[in-house]
Amino acid sequence: MQSRQGDNPKTYIPTKIKSQELIDDKRQQIIKGALSVFKKKGYHKTTVRDIAVAANISMGSLYDYINSKDDILYIFYKVFIFTYYQQVISKTNAISNPVERLKVAYKTLLEVNFALEDEILFGWTEAKNMKEGHLQEVTKLELELIDYFREILDKIRSEFNVDIEDTNLTANFLVYSATFGILRRWALRPRYNKEQLVDYLMNTQLKNLLPTAMS
Amino acid sequence: MQSRQGDNPKTYIPTKIKSQELIDDKRQQIIKGALSVFKKKGYHKTTVRDIAVAANISMGSLYDYINSKDDILYIFYKVFIFTYYQQVISKTNAISNPVERLKVAYKTLLEVNFALEDEILFGWTEAKNMKEGHLQEVTKLELELIDYFREILDKIRSEFNVDIEDTNLTANFLVYSATFGILRRWALRPRYNKEQLVDYLMNTQLKNLLPTAMS
Amino acid sequence: MQSRQGDNPKTYIPTKIKSQELIDDKRQQIIKGALSVFKKKGYHKTTVRDIAVAANISMGSLYDYINSKDDILYIFYKVFIFTYYQQVISKTNAISNPVERLKVAYKTLLEVNFALEDEILFGWTEAKNMKEGHLQEVTKLELELIDYFREILDKIRSEFNVDIEDTNLTANFLVYSATFGILRRWALRPRYNKEQLVDYLMNTQLKNLLPTAMS
Amino acid sequence: MQSRQGDNPKTYIPTKIKSQELIDDKRQQIIKGALSVFKKKGYHKTTVRDIAVAANISMGSLYDYINSKDDILYIFYKVFIFTYYQQVISKTNAISNPVERLKVAYKTLLEVNFALEDEILFGWTEAKNMKEGHLQEVTKLELELIDYFREILDKIRSEFNVDIEDTNLTANFLVYSATFGILRRWALRPRYNKEQLVDYLMNTQLKNLLPTAMS
DNA sequence: AATGAATGAGCATTCATTCAT
DNA sequence: TATGAATGAATGCTCATTCAT
Numbered sequence: 001m002q003s004r005q006g007d008n009p010k011t012y013i014p015t016k017i018k019s020q021e022l023i024d025d026k027r028q029q030i031i032k033g034a035l036s037v038f039k040k041k042g043y044h045k046t047t048v049r050d051i052a053v054a055a056n057i058s059m060g061s062l063y064d065y066i067n068s069k070d071d072i073l074y075i076f077y078k079v080f081i082f083t084y085y086q087q088v089i090s091k092t093n094a095i096s097n098p099v100e101r102l103k104v105a106y107k108t109l110l111e112v113n114f115a116l117e118d119e120i121l122f123g124w125t126e127a128k129n130m131k132e133g134h135l136q137e138v139t140k141l142e143l144e145l146i147d148y149f150r151e152i153l154d155k156i157r158s159e160f161n162v163d164i165e166d167t168n169l170t171a172n173f174l175v176y177s178a179t180f181g182i183l184r185r186w187a188l189r190p191r192y193n194k195e196q197l198v199d200y201l202m203n204t205q206l207k208n209l210l211p212t213a214m215s
Numbered sequence: 216m217q218s219r220q221g222d223n224p225k226t227y228i229p230t231k232i233k234s235q236e237l238i239d240d241k242r243q244q245i246i247k248g249a250l251s252v253f254k255k256k257g258y259h260k261t262t263v264r265d266i267a268v269a270a271n272i273s274m275g276s277l278y279d280y281i282n283s284k285d286d287i288l289y290i291f292y293k294v295f296i297f298t299y300y301q302q303v304i305s306k307t308n309a310i311s312n313p314v315e316r317l318k319v320a321y322k323t324l325l326e327v328n329f330a331l332e333d334e335i336l337f338g339w340t341e342a343k344n345m346k347e348g349h350l351q352e353v354t355k356l357e358l359e360l361i362d363y364f365r366e367i368l369d370k371i372r373s374e375f376n377v378d379i380e381d382t383n384l385t386a387n388f389l390v391y392s393a394t395f396g397i398l399r400r401w402a403l404r405p406r407y408n409k410e411q412l413v414d415y416l417m418n419t420q421l422k423n424l425l426p427t428a429m430s
Numbered sequence: 431m432q433s434r435q436g437d438n439p440k441t442y443i444p445t446k447i448k449s450q451e452l453i454d455d456k457r458q459q460i461i462k463g464a465l466s467v468f469k470k471k472g473y474h475k476t477t478v479r480d481i482a483v484a485a486n487i488s489m490g491s492l493y494d495y496i497n498s499k500d501d502i503l504y505i506f507y508k509v510f511i512f513t514y515y516q517q518v519i520s521k522t523n524a525i526s527n528p529v530e531r532l533k534v535a536y537k538t539l540l541e542v543n544f545a546l547e548d549e550i551l552f553g554w555t556e557a558k559n560m561k562e563g564h565l566q567e568v569t570k571l572e573l574e575l576i577d578y579f580r581e582i583l584d585k586i587r588s589e590f591n592v593d594i595e596d597t598n599l600t601a602n603f604l605v606y607s608a609t610f611g612i613l614r615r616w617a618l619r620p621r622y623n624k625e626q627l628v629d630y631l632m633n634t635q636l637k638n639l640l641p642t643a644m645s
Numbered sequence: 646m647q648s649r650q651g652d653n654p655k656t657y658i659p660t661k662i663k664s665q666e667l668i669d670d671k672r673q674q675i676i677k678g679a680l681s682v683f684k685k686k687g688y689h690k691t692t693v694r695d696i697a698v699a700a701n702i703s704m705g706s707l708y709d710y711i712n713s714k715d716d717i718l719y720i721f722y723k724v725f726i727f728t729y730y731q732q733v734i735s736k737t738n739a740i741s742n743p744v745e746r747l748k749v750a751y752k753t754l755l756e757v758n759f760a761l762e763d764e765i766l767f768g769w770t771e772a773k774n775m776k777e778g779h780l781q782e783v784t785k786l787e788l789e790l791i792d793y794f795r796e797i798l799d800k801i802r803s804e805f806n807v808d809i810e811d812t813n814l815t816a817n818f819l820v821y822s823a824t825f826g827i828l829r830r831w832a833l834r835p836r837y838n839k840e841q842l843v844d845y846l847m848n849t850q851l852k853n854l855l856p857t858a859m860s
Numbered sequence: 861a862a863t864g865a866a867t868g869a870g871c872a873t874t875c876a877t878t879c880a881t
Numbered sequence: 882t883a884t885g886a887a888t889g890a891a892t893g894c895t896c897a898t899t900c901a902t
Binding site for chain 6: 016017018022057058059060061064
């Protein structure tokens with residue numbers, strides 16, 4: 001696999017601070033604090049003061065590590081999507097059978113989604129608040145994940161002669177379907193728990209894709 | 216079918232204006248203007264001034280028809296979801312065969328979704344900004360739509376002895392799947408047009424549900 | 431007694447309306463409504479809309495009879511002080527013995543004060559909101575009342591040779607003392623009722639003024 | 646004398662500022678500026694901008710020290726009444742003879758009133774604009790001052806066997822009488838100066854209270 | 861004469877960002 | 882580097898007054 005953007009969540013945002021290590025540490029601290037407030041109040045209603053308090057850092061210092069409130073959103077997305085992405089890759093990279101790899105990848109995707117519920121919910125609704133350049137970069141990362149699924153599907157199609165009409169479209173839908181339990185949780189909880197939802201998607205979305213013998 | 220909330224999109228929000236007809240007209244004008252700005256800037260970044268200008272009404276007059284910025288969001292959702300809902304119902308109510316009804320209902324749902332792309336995109340990301348009471352009311356309307364699908368599925372199951380494990384969960388997923396083309400348009404366009412996306416969903420989501428003979 | 435301003439509470443404020451009778455009626459209606467709202471909310475927090483509603487008149491019509499919110503305050507004061515003033519005069523004008531006249535006048539003043547508690551409380555705190563010219567005119571009316579008391583005291587002094595150093599200052603204090611029970615009601619009620627407060631003032635303020643034999 | 650509320654004018658109003666010393670300084674500066682504008686325009690017509698300008702502080706900074714316009718009023722009253730109160734107490738606390746103490750206390754009260762004319766004039770008319778809780782607290786402080794006079798009168802009555810029917814009512818009237826020169830200044834100035842007014846009240850209000858031999 | 865809808869300047873308050881220490 | 886006080890433009894909302902009908 002060729003090198004991808006997704007391999008590194010760190011981004012160049014100019015700061016007054018020299019030590020890169022310090023920058024990384026503090027930014028980690030900042031987005032951790034930020035997310036804890038974002039979850040409750042959303043991006044717009046969260047003030048930079050709120051974030052500084054939650055991150056246990058002074059207002060002035062905060063602005064030594066970022067240049068604007070928007071940067072916080074950007075850094076959050078980078079780290080978040082990178083994590084999301086890495087988990088799926090790392091758990092499946094070594095699996096040679098593409099059918100098996102698809103199953104594990106989709107299952108992992110579902111698990112990660114449930115593990116990062118708050119982040120996903122927040123991410124879905126607030127992405128539009130990033131400025132153009134940042135948004136594009138984040139979008140690119142997500143497209144890479146979809147592409148990862150497409151590659152698996154392509155392999156299945158060519159190796160097993162399975163009939164999948166459009167692997168790109170299918171990959172897109174698969175990734176979309178994986179957030180069903182999260183984005184609809186207001187309608188699904190508490191009636192259904194995580195396991196039931198994972199099972200439902202594994203049984204319907206994958207089974208429909210693969211010949212009965214395989215699934 | 217018993218009476219539902221969804222039968223009436225008008226809601227009592229006290230105003231300073233006495234003529235109900237005028238209220239309805241102006242509110243229509245307001246949300247039309249509001250949406251045109253919301254689309255570009257999102258709810259929070261849109262100022263009430265922006266809305267007044269877009270709706271071609273003065274600030275003072277605007278507040279004669281609503282009581283707060285939040286009300287605009289609320290009225291928008293009520294009208295939007297009601298339209299959404301009504302179209303599906305009105306086009307399928309008369310179809311007695313439940314399989315046929317399901318097909319037409321889902322197809323209509325997809326068409327409406329594409330017709331209301333902007334509204335849906337906006338609606339998905341900004342719902343959380345409504346105040347508690349309003350949010351609940353809007354949520355209720357959406358649940359009624361899901362229930363409408365569940366009822367059709369129940370009928371199919373009992374009349375045709377089709378194996379659908381959980382009709383409620385399935386109905387939820389069906390409604391969710393219908394927004395795929397909209398919520399992922401940044402990844403799907405311009406490669407796929409509306410027809411292709413509608414076909415994909417009709418072919419995968421419905422076909423998987425019904426025995427081959429029926430679909 | 432020469433003609434005084436206080437003889438007529440009506441004032442020339444230009445209006446669009448021709449019939450003077452109608453003007454008088456409507457203004458009566460307006461200040462009645464206005465006072466009922468002023469009592470609860472004070473002048474500034476009362477909106478013209480509030481007044482229109484309370485006076486059972488339309489916004490547009492209201493402005494046919496007055497020219498500004500300030501006018502309402504002005505008309506209120508004119509009527510209020512005139513009433514206040516007239517009662518004291520009319521009950522005492524015929525009493526020839528000045529000592530007796532003083533007693534009845536002060537007693538009447540006290541009674542009127544308690545009868546118009548709300549008006550007085552409102553009047554004291556909101557007078558400053560009238561515009562300069564109006565304020566002066568109203569002030570003039572009150573000075574006439576003080577003068578009325580000074581005249582009685584002058585007569586007592588000359589006829590009975592009672593030692594009252596400065597009749598003008600004394601008259602001022604007498605009128606001031608009469609509002610004690612009203613302006614301090616937050617500290618006096620419910621411990622003291624109207625009768626106790628009237629007795630206290632009659633016994634202290636008048637008795638101290640007049641030789642024991644007279645009071 | 647037991648501890649009283651009046652011992653401390655500082656009140657807990659949460660702020661964004663951490664240094665208490667700075668808070669005290671700036672608040673002093675704010676109410677000084679505020680009063681200078683309030684005097685001319687009254688509470689309602691004074692904008693927060695006016696206050697910021699008069700206090701030589703930026704709008705944003707102003708709100709770092711208070712939370713609402715109402716708070717300014719509240720802080721003003723606390724400081725004002727505390728000053729008022731403290732002066733009377735501190736000048737008389739050491740005087741053992743209660744008759745002497747009464748004389749000095751009343752005289753001091755009169756002097757303080759004249760020294761704080763603007764504050765009193767403003768205070769009387771705008772108290773109603775404080776919110777409920779604040780108003781009660783301020784009221785309590787004033788009641789303590791009245792109580793201070795009542796205690797002196799009680800002592801005089803018991804020690805000297807002077808006939809004062811109701812010491813509480815008398816104390817109330819004494820405190821009320823002390824603002825005569827201020828609240829009626831529009832009718833009294835420029836004819837009477839401060840000394841004449843102080844003399845008048847000392848001579849009438851106290852002399853009437855005490856047996857001739859004492860006053 | 862009466863009505864009530866329309867207007868827009870004005871207000872209290874917030875908050876991202878800067879900067880002196 | 883770190884701190885937190887200072888800044889002021891921007892925002893949601895109000896309300897006295899006007900005006901078309």
